[in-house]
Amino acid sequence: MFNLNKIVRPNILSLKPYSSARDEFNGSTGIFLDANENPFGTLNRYPDPHQKALKQKLAALKNVDHANIFVGNGSDEIIDLAFRIFCEPGKDVAMTFSPTYGMYEVSAAINNVGLIKLPLSTDFRIDRAVTRRLLDQEDLKLIFICSPNNPTGNTFDRKDIEMILTHFSGMVIIDEAYIDFSPEASCLNLIGKYPNLMVSQTFSKAWGLAAARVGVAYAHEAIIELFRKVKPPYNVSGLNQQAAITALENQAEFERNKEIILKEKAKLSKVLSGMEMVKNIYPSDANFILVEVENADKIYKSLVDQQVITRNRNSQVKNCIRISIGTPEENLLLLKALKNLNHE
Ligand code: PMP
Numbered sequence: 001m002f003n004l005n006k007i008v009r010p011n012i013l014s015l016k017p018y019s020s021a022r023d024e025f026n027g028s029t030g031i032f033l034d035a036n037e038n039p040f041g042t043l044n045r046y047p048d049p050h051q052k053a054l055k056q057k058l059a060a061l062k063n064v065d066h067a068n069i070f071v072g073n074g075s076d077e078i079i080d081l082a083f084r085i086f087c088e089p090g091k092d093v094a095m096t097f098s099p100t101y102g103m104y105e106v107s108a109a110i111n112n113v114g115l116i117k118l119p120l121s122t123d124f125r126i127d128r129a130v131t132r133r134l135l136d137q138e139d140l141k142l143i144f145i146c147s148p149n150n151p152t153g154n155t156f157d158r159k160d161i162e163m164i165l166t167h168f169s170g171m172v173i174i175d176e177a178y179i180d181f182s183p184e185a186s187c188l189n190l191i192g193k194y195p196n197l198m199v200s201q202t203f204s205k206a207w208g209l210a211a212a213r214v215g216v217a218y219a220h221e222a223i224i225e226l227f228r229k230v231k232p233p234y235n236v237s238g239l240n241q242q243a244a245i246t247a248l249e250n251q252a253e254f255e256r257n258k259e260i261i262l263k264e265k266a267k268l269s270k271v272l273s274g275m276e277m278v279k280n281i282y283p284s285d286a287n288f289i290l291v292e293v294e295n296a297d298k299i300y301k302s303l304v305d306q307q308v309i310t311r312n313r314n315s316q317v318k319n320c321i322r323i324s325i326g327t328p329e330e331n332l333l334l335l336k337a338l339k340n341l342n343h344e
Contacts (some may be wrong), residue, residue, distance in 0.1 A: 001169060002168075002169050002170075002195050002196040003169070004195070004196075004222055004223065006169075007086055007141055007169070007170050007171060008085060008086060008226060009084075009085065009086065009087070009088050012084070012085050012226065012229070012230060015229055015230070017228070017229040017230075018233050020035075020046070020049050020233040020234070021034040021035035021046070022035070022046060022048065022049055023049065023233075032045070043238065043239070045238075046233075046234050046238075047234055047236065047237055047238035047241055048238075048241065049233045049234050049235075050228075051071040051236055051241050052066070053241070053245060054071060054214075054236075054241050054244050054245055054248075055069045055071065057245055057248045057249075058071075058216060058248070061248060062188060062218065064188070064191070064218055065221075067221045067224060068191060068218050068219060068220065068221060068224060069216060069217070069218060069224065070216070070217040070218075070219070070224045070227045070228065070231075071214065071215070071216055071235075071236050071241075072214075072215040072216070072217065072227075072231070072235060072236070073213050073214075073215070073235045073236055073240075074202065074204065074213040074214065074215045075175065075177055075200045075201070075202045075204070075215030075216075075217070076103055076107075076215065077215060077231070077235065078173075078198075078200045078215050078217045078227070079103055079104060079107050079144070079173070079175075079200075080107045080110070080111070081227050081230050081231060082142055082171065082173055082198070083107050083108060083110075083111040083113055083142065084111060084230055085226050085227065085230055086141045086142045086170070086171050087108075087111060087113040087141050087142055088141075089111055089112035089113060090112050091139060092113055092114075092139050092140075092141045092142075093113060093114035093115065093116055093137070093139050093140050093141070094108055094113055094114070094115050094116070094140070094141065094142040094143065094144065095115070095116040095117075095118060095134065095140060095142070095143045095144070096115060096116075096117055096118070096143075096144045096146075097117075097118050097119075097120050097126055097145065097146075097149070097156075098117040098118065098119055098120065098316075099120070099151060099152065099313075099316040099317055100144070100146045100149055100150065100151075100152075101144075101146050101149075101150045101175065101177075104144045104146075105117070113142075114139075116134065116140070118130065118131060118134065120149075120152070124149065124152040124154050124282070125156075125157065125160070126145075126156055126157070126160040126164075128160055128163060131160070131163075131164060132163065132167060135164065135167045135168045135169075140168075140170055141170040141171065142170055142171050142172075142173065143164060143168060143170065143171070143172045143173070144173050144175060145161060145164070145172065145173070145174045145175065146174075146175040146177070147161070147174055147175070147176060147179075147187070148176075148178040148179065148181070148182050148184075148284070148285040148286040150177070150178065150286070150288075151288070151290050151311070151313050151316060151317065151320070151322045152282060152290055152317070153178075153282055153283065153284030153285060153286045153288060153289060153290050154282070154283060154284070154285060155182050155184040155285045158184075158185075158187075161174065161187060162190070162194075165190070165194040165196060165197055166194075168196065169196070170196065171196050171198065171223075172194070172196055172197050172198070173198045173199075173200055173217075174187045174197065174198070174199045174200070175200050176188075176199055176200060176201045177200070177201065177202045177204065177205055178205055178206075178285065178286035178287060179201060180201075180205065180206030180207075180254075180258060181205070181206055181258065181261065181262065181285060181286050181287045182285035182286065183285060184285060186199065186201075187199050188218055191218050191219055191220060195220050195222075195223075197219060197220075198217050198218065198219035198223060199217065199218045199219070200215060200216070200217045200218075201215070201216050201217075201218075202214070202215045202216065203215070203216070203243075203244050203247060205286075205287060206254065206257075206258050206261075206287070207244070207247045207254055208247070208254075208257060209243055209244060209247055212239075212240040212243040212244060213236070213240055214236060214240050214241070214243070214244045260327075260328070261287050261325050264325050264326070264327075264328060264331055265284065265287065265289065265325045267331070268289070268323075268325065268331050268334075268335070269281050269284075269289055271335055272289075272291060272335075272338075275338065277293050277294050277299065277338070277341065278291055278292070278293055279292040279293060279294065279319070280292040282320075287324060287325050288322050288323060288324045288325060289322070289323050289325070290313065290317065290320050290321075290322050291320060291321055291322075291323060292317075292318075292319055292320050293319055293320070293321060294319070295319065296312055296313070296314040296318075296319040296320055296321050297312065297314055299321060299338075299341060300312035300314075300321055302337075302340075302341050303334075303337055303338070303341075306337040306340060308333060308334050308337045310322065310323045310324075310334075311323075311324075
């Protein structure tokens, strides 16, 4: 049985959070002499530490209560906070399904938390039986499920995810950084059903705001409260909050760009699959494709020499390069560079 108080680090449970000037007075009119701000300038005031305007927009878009929303400095901050809230350094462990996004492992190492990396099957599925056995391990506090998964591109089976949520008495974070590109449904609607679930999304991918650093997590109110306690008071800048609000007000552009990316992905995959050097293209629900080639190191390097930069994933998945979908022009240049390789 999941008991939040049992899995939170005791020092976090008893933590008295910092109370900012804007916590102690949150009206909008008056002369503000309380935060040691500079009275001159346009960026001189601290931003809203609770990102109320942004959360209001997200609440309407996602049909959740604002109390179920946490906004982070990118979803990388959410990953780090999760380790700091739930895992006792040098004692507790977390789990991921490998290969997956590299920051889970780096964050675990920074926080001195052990990491179980359970290998995915050759078609990148979760091994349900092996996973089920590990869920009872007492020091296992946190599981990351990246779905759609980076770098493999697939969305995990809902049944596997729900099996984990049902039988695990620690926290599960489903990282949905790429969910907007996926034809599969988000797990967001499961937060009411599973008290140990947090779903994390980001403005960095389909919303096109990687520079702004805005990640969003959805969970039961008690979990969101813990993240609020632990975050730095002004973790998301005013400029970045406004960038996300502006993007949300222009949903037509979001849809338009997403459609172009998805169409380009289909087009690019088709042409690539006809190339002799390409051995396999893994099905992808994201804005990238994982391509198995004859010799990933060589192809990656030759592409770099032609100023086309892909991600060599050979160390994670043998002879695979990961290609982000670019603009139609960029994708044509990629294909041209690959054709040049044929003539080397
Ligand atoms: N999760 C996954 C699966 C990612 O691939 C990335 C970035 N590549 C992130 C999280 C980090 O995203 P953000 O920009 O929101 O920190």
